[in-house]
Amino acid sequence: ERQPCMPMHPDRPLVIKTGVQFTNKVRLLVKFPELNYQLKIKVCIDKSRKFNILGTNTKVMNMEESNNGSLSAEFKHLTLREQRCGNGGRTNSDASLIVTEELHLITFETEVYHQGLKIDLETHSLPVVVISNICQMPNAWASILWYNMLTNHPKNVNFFTKPPVGTWDQVAEVLSWQFSSTTKRGLTIEQLTTLAEKLLGEMTCLEKAMCQLLWLSDHLGQENMAGKGFSFWVWLDNIIDLVKKYILALWNEGYIMGFISKERERAILSPKPPGTFLLRFSESSKEGGITFTWVEKDINGKTQIQSVEPYTKQQLNSMSFAEIIMGYKIMDATNILVSPLVYLFPEIPKEEAFGKYCRPEAAPEPEIGGDPMSTIQPYLKTKFICVTPCPSVFMDFPDCELLGNTFPGTNSGNTSDLFPMSPRT
Amino acid sequence: ERQPCMPMHPDRPLVIKTGVQFTNKVRLLVKFPELNYQLKIKVCIDKSRKFNILGTNTKVMNMEESNNGSLSAEFKHLTLREQRCGNGGRTNSDASLIVTEELHLITFETEVYHQGLKIDLETHSLPVVVISNICQMPNAWASILWYNMLTNHPKNVNFFTKPPVGTWDQVAEVLSWQFSSTTKRGLTIEQLTTLAEKLLGEMTCLEKAMCQLLWLSDHLGQENMAGKGFSFWVWLDNIIDLVKKYILALWNEGYIMGFISKERERAILSPKPPGTFLLRFSESSKEGGITFTWVEKDINGKTQIQSVEPYTKQQLNSMSFAEIIMGYKIMDATNILVSPLVYLFPEIPKEEAFGKYCRPEAAPEPEIGGDPMSTIQPYLKTKFICVTPCPSVFMDFPDCELLGNTFPGTNSGNTSDLFPMSPRT
DNA sequence: ACAGTTTCCCGTAAATGC
DNA sequence: TGCATTTACGGGAAACTG
Numbered sequence: 001e002r003q004p005c006m007p008m009h010p011d012r013p014l015v016i017k018t019g020v021q022f023t024n025k026v027r028l029l030v031k032f033p034e035l036n037y038q039l040k041i042k043v044c045i046d047k048s049r050k051f052n053i054l055g056t057n058t059k060v061m062n063m064e065e066s067n068n069g070s071l072s073a074e075f076k077h078l079t080l081r082e083q084r085c086g087n088g089g090r091t092n093s094d095a096s097l098i099v100t101e102e103l104h105l106i107t108f109e110t111e112v113y114h115q116g117l118k119i120d121l122e123t124h125s126l127p128v129v130v131i132s133n134i135c136q137m138p139n140a141w142a143s144i145l146w147y148n149m150l151t152n153h154p155k156n157v158n159f160f161t162k163p164p165v166g167t168w169d170q171v172a173e174v175l176s177w178q179f180s181s182t183t184k185r186g187l188t189i190e191q192l193t194t195l196a197e198k199l200l201g202e203m204t205c206l207e208k209a210m211c212q213l214l215w216l217s218d219h220l221g222q223e224n225m226a227g228k229g230f231s232f233w234v235w236l237d238n239i240i241d242l243v244k245k246y247i248l249a250l251w252n253e254g255y256i257m258g259f260i261s262k263e264r265e266r267a268i269l270s271p272k273p274p275g276t277f278l279l280r281f282s283e284s285s286k287e288g289g290i291t292f293t294w295v296e297k298d299i300n301g302k303t304q305i306q307s308v309e310p311y312t313k314q315q316l317n318s319m320s321f322a323e324i325i326m327g328y329k330i331m332d333a334t335n336i337l338v339s340p341l342v343y344l345f346p347e348i349p350k351e352e353a354f355g356k357y358c359r360p361e362a363a364p365e366p367e368i369g370g371d372p373m374s375t376i377q378p379y380l381k382t383k384f385i386c387v388t389p390c391p392s393v394f395m396d397f398p399d400c401e402l403l404g405n406t407f408p409g410t411n412s413g414n415t416s417d418l419f420p421m422s423p424r425t
Numbered sequence: 426e427r428q429p430c431m432p433m434h435p436d437r438p439l440v441i442k443t444g445v446q447f448t449n450k451v452r453l454l455v456k457f458p459e460l461n462y463q464l465k466i467k468v469c470i471d472k473s474r475k476f477n478i479l480g481t482n483t484k485v486m487n488m489e490e491s492n493n494g495s496l497s498a499e500f501k502h503l504t505l506r507e508q509r510c511g512n513g514g515r516t517n518s519d520a521s522l523i524v525t526e527e528l529h530l531i532t533f534e535t536e537v538y539h540q541g542l543k544i545d546l547e548t549h550s551l552p553v554v555v556i557s558n559i560c561q562m563p564n565a566w567a568s569i570l571w572y573n574m575l576t577n578h579p580k581n582v583n584f585f586t587k588p589p590v591g592t593w594d595q596v597a598e599v600l601s602w603q604f605s606s607t608t609k610r611g612l613t614i615e616q617l618t619t620l621a622e623k624l625l626g627e628m629t630c631l632e633k634a635m636c637q638l639l640w641l642s643d644h645l646g647q648e649n650m651a652g653k654g655f656s657f658w659v660w661l662d663n664i665i666d667l668v669k670k671y672i673l674a675l676w677n678e679g680y681i682m683g684f685i686s687k688e689r690e691r692a693i694l695s696p697k698p699p700g701t702f703l704l705r706f707s708e709s710s711k712e713g714g715i716t717f718t719w720v721e722k723d724i725n726g727k728t729q730i731q732s733v734e735p736y737t738k739q740q741l742n743s744m745s746f747a748e749i750i751m752g753y754k755i756m757d758a759t760n761i762l763v764s765p766l767v768y769l770f771p772e773i774p775k776e777e778a779f780g781k782y783c784r785p786e787a788a789p790e791p792e793i794g795g796d797p798m799s800t801i802q803p804y805l806k807t808k809f810i811c812v813t814p815c816p817s818v819f820m821d822f823p824d825c826e827l828l829g830n831t832f833p834g835t836n837s838g839n840t841s842d843l844f845p846m847s848p849r850t
Numbered sequence: 851a852c853a854g855t856t857t858c859c860c861g862t863a864a865a866t867g868c
Numbered sequence: 869t870g871c872a873t874t875t876a877c878g879g880g881a882a883a884c885t886g
Contacts, residue, residue, distance in 0.1 A: 445858080445859065560860095737856075
């Protein structure tokens with residue numbers, strides 16, 4: 001017998017969320033056709049924390065048509081439920097570990113009778129991490145990656161009590177794979193270098209290659225994320241999610257530089273003509289944001305590097321990023337809108353890069369079912385244009401006062417209705 | 426003994442969703458202090474469809490401190506689960522009714538021994554509707570409203586096999602109450618009249634008052650909603666939800682006319698000066714939308730009535746409606762933005778009405794943690810401005826072609842990344 | 851008090867049943 | 869096949885619990 005597989009989240013095997021169905025399969029590697037329908041397999045989970053497996057947890061092995069007659073048993077619709085003991089609380093034997101570093105084994109047990117002799121057989125999955133909420137996925141998945149990157153041991157559930165260090169090369173490969181496995185593009189050397197600086201701090205390339213990375217609670221954890229209260233993995237996962245759900249085509253095209261430090265950004269943009277811009281991810285936002293940075297000349301002819309506040313999934317829901325780029329305008333003192341974005345770095349005209357990803361402008365057209373006799377106009381189509389007003393034109397928004405009060409958080413919506421500011425008199 | 430109460434959704438008692446906790450309470454109206462801790466109550470549900478009650482379903486009555494010593498038992502953390510029978514399928518005795526019209530009774534049973542005589546006592550809740558998904562709530566709640574509007578019968582579970590008709594006056598009161606019970610404002614006569622026209626078609630006021638409304642499958646159901654595939658109740662519920670979550674303050678102020686026909690809108694706006702506008706709900710969108718309609722003069726001096734495509738919750742998430750109103754612009758042929766909105770009907774300057782609900786403009790400010798030595802600019806704040814470009818300036822968006830292809834649905838997001846249009850050559 | 855963790859449950863999407 | 873209904877589960881928020 002041998003290693004079973006453990007799909008759940010399609011892209012995140014070996015992480016199981018309580019209450020969510022998972023599937024797994026055992027195969028008998030040695031062929032014993034005569035045992036067809038003879039082996040009854042039982043799935044269990046280790047007892048370090050008390051989980052119950054719900055669903056049909058015993059099954060008889062049978063021959064796979066597809067796989068040249070080897071015996072297998074597939075368990076579907078299994079779920080895990082934590083058994084809170086009477087007095088409550090976690091029944092964790094190793095309370096020193098946080099949940100996402102706690103490793104568990106799914107075991108498969110059976111008995112074979114051979115020449116009157118009972119033989120107990122047992123095999124198990126690779127270590128799995130059990131989570132209770134999807135928000136634990138990024139860290140759980142990081143644990144799976146770290147384990148499989150650094151050991152071939154099939155069942156070292158105490159791996160994280162003393163996690164081994166990894167080299168930057170190993171980490172870089174794994175990071176790039178997070179992108180290449182779910183999009184058409186992995187990470188470039190430049191992108192990886194930016195991430196390395198984030199994780200390792202400033203050092204030379206040679207040093208980086210030699211450097212050994214520590215696990216979560218150290219370099220990859222909260223501490224190195226400048227006390228922002230979320231781990232590197234959470235930050236990166238949200239970016240991967242942003243890429244997959246909102247800007248996949250642009251990412252696949254290679255239009256998104258993404259990971260680039262502000263210093264390097266300035267260095268490569270400064271020599272470029274005004275209007276040259278690049279796209280990069282927000283470094284500070286946990287939820288994953290993307291922004292553009294461009295070169296322009298100020299009134300004195302001095303080169304300026306500008307960025308807009310990063311766009312989040314929230315905003316990308318009502319407008320695609322390509323459309324935001326194409327439509328973005330700066331409002332000048334005479335209320336004229338001009339786009340500061342002309343060439344995607346190095347020198348691709350923005351229309352060439354993003355035009356094809358914009359939906360066509362809808363021409364005004366009578367509303368369906370509208371009364372042809374009436375002269376009521378059809379609905380006017382609205383374009384949300386992202387505009388950055390120049391300070392000199394704030395007077396165009398008469399009642400919106402110009403306060404120093406900057407609230408850098410994202411636009412959280414409806415609170416202004418619930419907590420109206422006091423009216424001015 | 427008497428009627429228990431049945432909270433679940435705070436505002437929607439008597440609707441229970443399977444798998445969601447609910448609470449109920451029985452009180453003994455006659456005082457028998459000597460029975461304290463003597464009466465064991467059991468909760469059950471009728472057997473018309475087979476539901477199981479999960480949770481602690483027996484409890485002993487005890488004295489309430491708060492309620493001058495009457496006996497009561499409160500059941501918390503109860504949930505309902507449908508027991509699918511072996512062969513699958515609904516075990517509904519009355520298959521003619523749709524789920525949201527199927528009424529069930531929660532019963533409370535107990536036994537009293539009095540002078541050696543066993544007395545079975547039983548009471549029950551008002552009829553409840555059991556749903557399995559929250560999307561069934563609007564129709565389920567409508568059933569509860571209809572039942573309680575038209576009968577005092579405590580347990581007529583077959584009510585909807587032959588639902589009685591209601592008068593418009595009754596319906597109007599209930600509709601208004603849907604607003605007044607969760608906001609500070611019910612419906613005006615004008616708003617109710619619009620709804621009446623929607624439900625009853627064109628008729629005089631006198632006729633309306635006399636008119637009797639039929640239940641769901643007839644006037645209040647899909648049919649009268651012009652084959653749009655959703656019931657009046659779903660439409661109205663989404664509007665109530667929109668009001669509560671996104672425009673509560675504006676609603677409470679009475680700024681939202683909301684329910685007004687396009688004809689009446691034209692009639693009241695036409696005599697008004699250009700720039701006069703009103704706010705009304707979308708009539709065609711299931712998800713609840715709100716738009717503004719204004720008067721303007723075209724180049725020939727002719728009065729025009731214009732509306733924008735309604736804003737949905739999706740869009741109101743990233744920008745409050747007050748801000749949308751304040752910022753909305755029409756782009757003229759010279760790229761100048763002008764606001765067509767000046768006076769909220771009848772003649773309230775828009776700044777006076779909506780200014781206080783706009784968040785203050787944030788002045789540009791260095792990013793926290795930014796390097797003071799560098800000349801990298803802080804993030805520029807973005808304002809999403811809703812702009813309606815005039816046809817003559819479509820050339821300002823060079824690669825967004827002007828096609829006749831109008832897609833009236835809401836902006837569903839990221840599809841443009843997944844299904845890019847083919848590039849032009 | 852507080853942080854790590856789990857539970858609750860809406861709302862969308864998919865699956866299922868009739 | 870199509871429609872009615874249920875199930876699945878991510879994600880935000882509240883509740884829990886040492």
